[in-house]
Amino acid sequence: MAQQSVALLNRSGQTSSDSRFQHNLNRRVVYMSSNNHPLGQQPVEQPIIPLLEGLATTRAIRRYKDEAIPEAHLRDILFSATRAPSGSNRQPFRFLVLTDSEKAAQAKALIAQSAQDIWTEKERNDGYTKGSGSNPDSPKSRMARTMREYVGHFGSVPVLILPCLIRYRDPDPMEGASVYPAVQNLLLAARGLGYGGVITGFHRPVEAELKTLLEIPDDVFVACTLTLGKPQGSHGPVRRRPLDEFVFTDSWGSSAHWAVDPPGTRFTSAGPPKKHKDNQEV
Ligand SMILES: Cc1cc2nc3c(=O)[nH]c(=O)nc-3n(C[C@H](O)[C@H](O)[C@H](O)COP(=O)(O)O)c2cc1C
Numbered sequence: 001m002a003q004q005s006v007a008l009l010n011r012s013g014q015t016s017s018d019s020r021f022q023h024n025l026n027r028r029v030v031y032m033s034s035n036n037h038p039l040g041q042q043p044v045e046q047p048i049i050p051l052l053e054g055l056a057t058t059r060a061i062r063r064y065k066d067e068a069i070p071e072a073h074l075r076d077i078l079f080s081a082t083r084a085p086s087g088s089n090r091q092p093f094r095f096l097v098l099t100d101s102e103k104a105a106q107a108k109a110l111i112a113q114s115a116q117d118i119w120t121e122k123e124r125n126d127g128y129t130k131g132s133g134s135n136p137d138s139p140k141s142r143m144a145r146t147m148r149e150y151v152g153h154f155g156s157v158p159v160l161i162l163p164c165l166i167r168y169r170d171p172d173p174m175e176g177a178s179v180y181p182a183v184q185n186l187l188l189a190a191r192g193l194g195y196g197g198v199i200t201g202f203h204r205p206v207e208a209e210l211k212t213l214l215e216i217p218d219d220v221f222v223a224c225t226l227t228l229g230k231p232q233g234s235h236g237p238v239r240r241r242p243l244d245e246f247v248f249t250d251s252w253g254s255s256a257h258w259a260v261d262p263p264g265t266r267f268t269s270a271g272p273p274k275k276h277k278d279n280q281e282v
Contacts, residue, residue: 044076047192054191057235061196062150064229068099069159073193077228080189081163084182087174093182093223096162096214103213104160110209111225112154115202119151126272133273140273154202158229161186162203162210165221179223190228196235197228239268 047054069077078095086092098104123129123144132138163186165179183199190197203210203225216222240246247259261267 039072039075042072044079045073045193047194049192054188057237058187058191059196059235059238060198061229061231061235062146062198062227063232064153064158064196064227065232066156067158067230069195069228069230073195074099074159076193077186077189077195080192081182081186084185086178086182090168090178092166092168093179094164094166094220095182095186096164096216098160098162099158105155106213107162107210108155108157108160110206110213111160111202112151114204114206115151115154115200117205118202119147122272123147128273131273150198151202154227157227159197159227161197161226161228162214162216163223163226164216165223166217167219167221171221175221176223179221183224183226186226191235194230195228196231197226200225200227237264237266239266241270242267 074097078097081095082091082093084093098107127133128140128144128147131140133140133144135141163179163183165175167175169175187197187199201224203222207222210216210222211218211220243261243265244255244259247256248254249256
């Protein structure tokens, strides 16, 4: 094994022949785990939902039951997240998981205020109450209600996660590809175990305060926020545009003839509500 050519050390620096190890790629040393938590003996739970079905039903979930996520499931979800790829397998992603501590409450409250401010402005700017938004049964109204409820309850979400990227070079357009696959893995694993979540950018206006509160180093990029919990309601299928609008072959805009949605696919248009030139809502 390649690992045999490098030292096996536990975290206190003692050598060991234990085969349970973890790479520290920066220092080319292989660590064994010195954490004796019982979950180290427990395999990851294997959901029975088929992989592609789980993928097609992993929707943005913003309403949660008032239930904690057991540590065993958090472990399984975060283990799955960290199986994601990254450039040169540097594994620069880190996850700050905030549940029920005092610091967690402070971080949630900080982002909750930011979420309120962002949504209030977006609701006005994107005309959520205009046009079809005046009909309480319209998708736009339902979305606005969900968002109001979401930001109103942000401070008490069961789990808040800050997926982060340790920067090892100047910011680069491709750097997100070393953290966001892990974020999607996390959401898929959560879906498999009966949880749901959503990515947000609500942390951005308060990033400096968050970094101070949570002692996040300067060279760490907070990639997004994730809230997670047991969904209130069902997952339902993800809806997108028709497949042939996404998939081209040979030249840009030339749809692949096999790019046909399977039976029963439901569609939706892209983006927030459309506006006329005079900023009136349709
Ligand atoms: C980069 C990114 C940023 C997002 N930011 C927010 C956000 O700030 N607030 C929010 O409620 N949802 C946010 N979302 C969730 C999207 O609104 C959601 O994924 C999208 O509407 C598709 O939802 P669906 O999978 O349920 O169809 C974000 C998603 C991504 C990928």
